Amino acid sequence: MTAVLFDFSGTLFRIESTEAWLRAALDGAGVELAAPELARTAEALQRAGALPGGAPPLRVPEELAEVWEIRDDSSALHRAAYTGLSRQVPLPRPDLHDALYERHMAPDAWSAYADAAEVLDALRGRGIAVGVVSNIGWDLRPVFRAHGLDRYVDTYVLSYEHGIRKPDPRLFRVACAALGVEPERTLMVGDDRRADGGAAALGCGVHFVDHLPVAERPAGLRPVLDLVT
Template sequence: MDPASWVPFADTRPTLEALRRRGVKMGVVSNVPRDLRPVFALHGMADLVDAFTHSFEVGAEKPDPAIFRAACRALGVAPAETLMVGDHPEADGGAAKAGLRVYILPAEMDGDVRGLGRVVELVEGSL
């Protein structure tokens, strides 16, 4: 994967920064067969992510609950205290079987805005 070929949604950075200011630990869980760290680094967002959990590194892929438990261990958080944000109901919804809360992003987008602002509201409601 060429890191330059991946373009984050317009609301990605503001959302990650807002969560960081609130002290929220954040991780990326991915089935993509490449390391996503260079992608986040290229876009200046690597420092906003505390842990990357790749299926090829842990030997399990979404929706297997094992990958979500591995992500929680990497972050040092309990599954019950973790919100999984994803865009695929079946794959990302597997986090619920590991005990995480799950928020599936809306399928409809407003231009290049993905609807990530709702994540900040959900987190604030649980702090």
């Protein structure tokens, strides 16, 4: 292998809990909720699937079904889909739905998996090119910079910047072209068997990791190093 492509959420990074997300947005807006109400609201938001990178919605409302399917095609669609889901849950002020959306893009809302830097550094030491390929509606580069991982990434290929989302092989082709590598000598690493598995149609190798909380997956990326030797 001459290159490794990584997914973002659930692969290299994990979003904070729904309760921590809600608490941070409320604090930023100067709004207080009693602990029981905070817990109930966080649970309702989780059921709604309102946290990008968090649990998927138990049910997508009919009026959001169309935008939900194409949410990663643009920043506007992504915001509309997720704020639409959060608006299924009553909040103390209507502007808090946008505040929640803004919070999830903050670098400190994300934690890198414990072995992410180690694995990326080892790949760099071996001369392996690294790309990030993500279905997303916003620029995740500041997250990588804030956590010190940007220096290991040679290219970012984000669905909203191309109007193409995984598993469409064209998105993986863009990444391979940006790195100047052949798909047959490229490994895609991700947590979504459907979306990330789309790289196989292009001829890439594919390796899956489990989308677990950071504390529960301390070494899930290390097998990648054995696959590129």
